[in-house]
Amino acid sequence: MRPGSGSRRARTINGFLDRLFSVVGLVCTVTGFFVLLFLLFDVGRTGLARLDWAFLTGVSSRHPQKSGILVAWVGTLWIIVLTGMIAVPIGIAAASFLEEYAGKNRWTHFIELNIANLAGVPSIIYGLFGVAVFVRGMDLTRSILAGAMTMATLILPMIILSTREAIHAVPGSLREASFALGASQWQTLWHQTLPAATPGILTGVILALSRAIGEAAPMMAMGALAYITFLPVPPFSPAPPYLNTAGLFSPFTVLPIQIFGWVSRPQQAFSINAAAAIVVLLGMTFLMNGIAAVLRYRYQKKRMG
Numbered sequence: 001m002r003p004g005s006g007s008r009r010a011r012t013i014n015g016f017l018d019r020l021f022s023v024v025g026l027v028c029t030v031t032g033f034f035v036l037l038f039l040l041f042d043v044g045r046t047g048l049a050r051l052d053w054a055f056l057t058g059v060s061s062r063h064p065q066k067s068g069i070l071v072a073w074v075g076t077l078w079i080i081v082l083t084g085m086i087a088v089p090i091g092i093a094a095a096s097f098l099e100e101y102a103g104k105n106r107w108t109h110f111i112e113l114n115i116a117n118l119a120g121v122p123s124i125i126y127g128l129f130g131v132a133v134f135v136r137g138m139d140l141t142r143s144i145l146a147g148a149m150t151m152a153t154l155i156l157p158m159i160i161l162s163t164r165e166a167i168h169a170v171p172g173s174l175r176e177a178s179f180a181l182g183a184s185q186w187q188t189l190w191h192q193t194l195p196a197a198t199p200g201i202l203t204g205v206i207l208a209l210s211r212a213i214g215e216a217a218p219m220m221a222m223g224a225l226a227y228i229t230f231l232p233v234p235p236f237s238p239a240p241p242y243l244n245t246a247g248l249f250s251p252f253t254v255l256p257i258q259i260f261g262w263v264s265r266p267q268q269a270f271s272i273n274a275a276a277a278i279v280v281l282l283g284m285t286f287l288m289n290g291i292a293a294v295l296r297y298r299y300q301k302k303r304m305g
Contacts, residue, residue: 040282047275055276059229060258064269069277071228072258075144076284078232078247079254080213082148083155088205090152091159092194098160099167100189119157126154127221135222142222144232145248150218155208162204166197199296206292210285216256228253255281 058068102108130150140146170193178188194201232250236242255277262274 043275043278043282046272047277047279050272050276051279055273056280064262064265064267064273067262067270067273069255069258069280071231072253072255072277073280073284074231075252076213076254076281078144078252079148079151080209082144082248083151083212084205084209086148087152087156087159087208091156091205092163092201094156095160095163095167096189096194099164100185100193115157115160119161122217123154123215124217124221126150127218129153130218130222141249142251143249144252147219147222147252147254150222151212151215154215154218155212158208158211159204162207163197163201166200166204167193169200170196198299202292202296202299206288210288213285213288214256214281216254216260219254219257220260255284 055068056073057070058066059071061067098108098112127150130146130153134140134146134149135142138146140149174192174196175188178192179185183191228251232252233244233247235244235247237244259274259277259281262270262277265271
């Protein structure tokens with residue numbers, strides 16, 4: 001064998017494998033994109049014709065032509081807002097502590113390993129956990145508050161992991177400059193590290209909430225109602241103290257449960273209703289992601305300016 005022939009053969013094989021991987025990756029990407037495009041087109045073609053004001057403001061009915069999603073999308077808003085209010089502060093605080101304050105020892109390693117494992121646990125397990133702890137253990141019944149706490153438990157590991165990655169990506173020189181000017185560790189975290197990590201934190205939070213808004217399994221395990229014709233008590237009242245917490249303990253339903261209930265019906269009209277509800281759910285998800293993109297852009301522009 002002539003000198004250098006083995007290395008040339010290895011380079012040839014590696015080049016072939018690189019090109020093969022590029023082609024396979026491109027085919028997989030294009031296939032996934034067109035499948036998603038086909039699904040969106042099919043849902044839109046079926047559901048947009050049913051989507052009107054009466055459908056958005058109507059309540060559930062045994063007659064598909066009279067059914068609406070008012071209670072479902074209002075319940076979804078309740079759940080997603082309360083979930084964010086519970087999970088986001090706790091998740092950011094936990095990630096900040098693990099990344100900036102906690103020492104590197106066996107206990108923190110154990111906690112980090114379990115957080116990573118919890119992020120991959122099937123969502124139905126969180127639903128059973130919510131039934132055991134929040135519904136029965138804390139006697140919250142099958143209420144909006146119990147549902148929000150269950151969904152907060154579901155997305156909390158995702159928020160912690162994404163926030164830690166965003167904080168870890170902040171250059172160490174920024175912290176050192178802040179310490180050099182006499183700032184404490186808390187001042188550095190609050191005024192320098194977290195603002196610099198905000199775009200990444202926002203991305204993780206929105207992705208986590210987007211997962212929560214489309215989950216049906218935990219709500220089904222908790223016993224969210226598939227057929228309900230009344231809205232939760234409004235959170236605001238005209239009389240002092242102007243806040244009403246009774247709605248937190250109201251029974252509820254959400255769009256994924258409503259969609260599941262409709263697609264399980266044999267009538268074709270209910271399938272059309274489900275497609276229209278899917279369009280609304282996708283619209284809410286796209287709106288959340290759009291808001292996050294705008295906030296990231298404005299915040300990055302502000303930081304650069």
